[in-house]
Amino acid sequence: MLTTPWFxxxxxxxQYAFLSILLEGAPFLLGGAILSGLLEEFLPQSxxxxxxxxxxxxxIVVSGLLGMIFPVCECGIVPVVxxxxxxxxxxxxxxxxxxxxxxxxxxxxxxTLAAFRGQGAVEMTLLRFVIGLxxxxxxxxxxxxAAPFSILRPGLLGSExxxxxxxxxxxxxxxxxxxxxVASRDFLDVAVYFVIGAAAAALFGTAxxxxxxLPLAENPPLAIASLMGLASVLSVCSTTDAFxxxxxxxxxxxxxLAFLVFGxxxxxxxxxxxxxxxxxxxxxxxxxxxxxxxxxxxxxLATLNLAW
Amino acid sequence: xSLRISILRDALLLTLWGGMILWLSLTKQLATYLHPALxxxxxxxxxxxxxxxIFRVRSLMVxxxxxxxxxxxxxxxxxxxxxxxxxxxxxxxxxxxxxxKSVALIGKTLLLLLPLAIIVSGKATAYSVTTVQxxxxxxxxxxxxxxxxxxxxSPSTSASSSATGAMPLQxxxxxxxxxxxxxxxxxxxxxxxxxGQYVPMTTGxxxxxxxxxxxxxxxxxxxxxxxxxxxxxYPQRLTMPEMGWVKIxxxxxxxxxxxxxxxxxxxxxxxxxxxxxxxxxx
Numbered sequence: 001m002l003t004t005p006w007f008x009x010x011x012x013x014x015q016y017a018f019l020s021i022l023l024e025g026a027p028f029l030l031g032g033a034i035l036s037g038l039l040e041e042f043l044p045q046s047x048x049x050x051x052x053x054x055x056x057x058x059x060i061v062v063s064g065l066l067g068m069i070f071p072v073c074e075c076g077i078v079p080v081v082x083x084x085x086x087x088x089x090x091x092x093x094x095x096x097x098x099x100x101x102x103x104x105x106x107x108x109x110x111x112t113l114a115a116f117r118g119q120g121a122v123e124m125t126l127l128r129f130v131i132g133l134x135x136x137x138x139x140x141x142x143x144x145x146a147a148p149f150s151i152l153r154p155g156l157l158g159s160e161x162x163x164x165x166x167x168x169x170x171x172x173x174x175x176x177x178x179x180x181x182v183a184s185r186d187f188l189d190v191a192v193y194f195v196i197g198a199a200a201a202a203l204f205g206t207a208x209x210x211x212x213x214l215p216l217a218e219n220p221p222l223a224i225a226s227l228m229g230l231a232s233v234l235s236v237c238s239t240t241d242a243f244x245x246x247x248x249x250x251x252x253x254x255x256x257l258a259f260l261v262f263g264x265x266x267x268x269x270x271x272x273x274x275x276x277x278x279x280x281x282x283x284x285x286x287x288x289x290x291x292x293x294x295x296x297x298x299x300x301l302a303t304l305n306l307a308w
Numbered sequence: 309x310s311l312r313i314s315i316l317r318d319a320l321l322l323t324l325w326g327g328m329i330l331w332l333s334l335t336k337q338l339a340t341y342l343h344p345a346l347x348x349x350x351x352x353x354x355x356x357x358x359x360x361x362i363f364r365v366r367s368l369m370v371x372x373x374x375x376x377x378x379x380x381x382x383x384x385x386x387x388x389x390x391x392x393x394x395x396x397x398x399x400x401x402x403x404x405x406x407x408x409k410s411v412a413l414i415g416k417t418l419l420l421l422l423p424l425a426i427i428v429s430g431k432a433t434a435y436s437v438t439t440v441q442x443x444x445x446x447x448x449x450x451x452x453x454x455x456x457x458x459x460x461x462s463p464s465t466s467a468s469s470s471a472t473g474a475m476p477l478q479x480x481x482x483x484x485x486x487x488x489x490x491x492x493x494x495x496x497x498x499x500x501x502x503x504g505q506y507v508p509m510t511t512g513x514x515x516x517x518x519x520x521x522x523x524x525x526x527x528x529x530x531x532x533x534x535x536x537x538x539x540x541x542y543p544q545r546l547t548m549p550e551m552g553w554v555k556i557x558x559x560x561x562x563x564x565x566x567x568x569x570x571x572x573x574x575x576x577x578x579x580x581x582x583x584x585x586x587x588x589x590x
Contacts, residue, residue, distance in 0.1 A: 015432035020530035027353035180363035
């Protein structure tokens with residue numbers, strides 16, 4: 001039984017958590033926007049199509065692994081994906097990269113290993129990597145059957161071809177100006193969604209009594225669902241979320257795994273951030289699909305009674 | 309809205325964000341929000357925001373004149389690069405569409421100014437007891453990120469005694485001591501001094517002589533803060549504000565309560581004190 005009400009709101013507390021999330025995430029979002037500016041200025045459209053395998057399925061798998069050599073956390077991923085899509089990256093590959101990069105990122109692998117020391121660190125890290133990558137590839141594969149206009153935000157894809165010419169003749173300072181122009185616009189465009197997402201995360205993080213989810217720990221399906229919900233609410237960066245998950249000692253490992261896979265793919269701030277690139281309908285379908293698929297995969301793992 | 313105004317709007321927002329972050333950094337207020345490891349990134353972002361603003365202003369100097377690129381003005385009012393806007397409908401609803409986009413742009417601008425307004429208001433600098441109640445006070449180190457991995461060899465602040473002869477001790481030291489008998493022997497029953505935030509105990513306090521001293525433990529930023537605390541037993545009546553900083557002098561005890569070992573500080577003196585320069589424990 002709860003000792004305090006399930007919902008108690010304090011405006012200064014909400015504002016405090018809201019600012020903390022923004023101050024923590026702003027450098028990473030900015031990093032993504034700068035990377036987007038560099039891609040716009042220096043990555044020729046033809047190179048993108050040459051780099052990816054011709055076979056669409058292989059291209060989706062390669063996009064999922066791109067995060068290992070091109071690491072971006074979930075705050076910075078949206079400006080990068082927007083730019084890559086405008087540069088001609090197939091939407092299916094863009095979605096796969098966006099969902100996988102915050103998980104297959106080497107920093108995330110190391111932090112998961114460190115956080116779960118003594119709690120099956122290798123198994124947890126490996127399963128996080130494999131399930132995260134598998135779900136991202138699966139999402140990309142499903143998206144490959146849909147028309148891009150039904151997935152992307154209207155007007156996202158413009159004609160980039162006319163923007164690719166003439167760069168070779170531009171002076172370095174002009175090129176730098178182009179990079180900063182794109183970076184500024186992308187940051188300000190995406191920051192709007194980040195602000196809304198941070199507000200949602202701060203509201204749930206400060207006003208909802210976290211004792212509410214504790215009784216759910218006993219039942220595996222409910223534990224998995226509730227930790228996926230908690231991952232969304234907390235909206236912690238994927239580089240550090242393992243340290244939080246490792247402390248949820250009353251929950252089964254499969255539920256912690258669900259927390260670690262679902263959170264970087266779809267937390268509250270991402271729900272709004274994705275709006276900078278994708279249609280509202282697609283985001284809702286993606287959210288529901290990820291929740292069900294990750295939930296079922298983790299539940300299946302829970303029934304195997306693995307020794308970890 | 310002309311292209312010039314759009315660029316100036318971007319430059320202004322970037323300047324305000326950069327300026328505000330650098331002000332928080334220079335006045336050491338970033339420590340109120342972020343783990344020390346993350347503060348350099350945010351400070352660097354502040355500098356980069358200002359540089360981006362300078363480049364935005366510079367781009368004003370190389371703008372084409374209206375007669376050179378008439379369609380640029382159309383794009384500018386939408387605040388998008390021209391190549392992203394070529395699919396726009398230039399039909400009968402053009403004016404209405406532009407009005408809608410201007411309203412949306414003003415809304416977005418106000419939204420981006422909102423965090424700055426909150427910082428200027430100066431009210432969002434600490435949690436109240438509401439969040440402590442919603443998150444619950446952690447008294448078991450296994451529920452604390454990373455802290456459970458390894459305890460320090462000796463109490464974190466025991467190097468020197470204070471002017472009163474009391475050993476300075478952190479709340480987290482008492483929590484470590486619950487788990488480790490050898491660590492407990494270092495200060496159990498000795499006179500110690502501890503700083504924490506005052507949280508009244510509404511349950512498990514039948515005699516009304518207990519309160520909790522808490523500190524916020526953070527992993528990344530204040531948004532993930534978990535209150536960690538110990539029980540303080542003090543027979544005298546207290547009139548402290550909730551979450552006010554207090555200095556407690558007393559003796560640590562570790563009795564069994566409800567089948568579990570608890571950390572209780574039997575206080576001889578409780579007095580208000582200023583907030584420490586490091587408000588969090590990490």
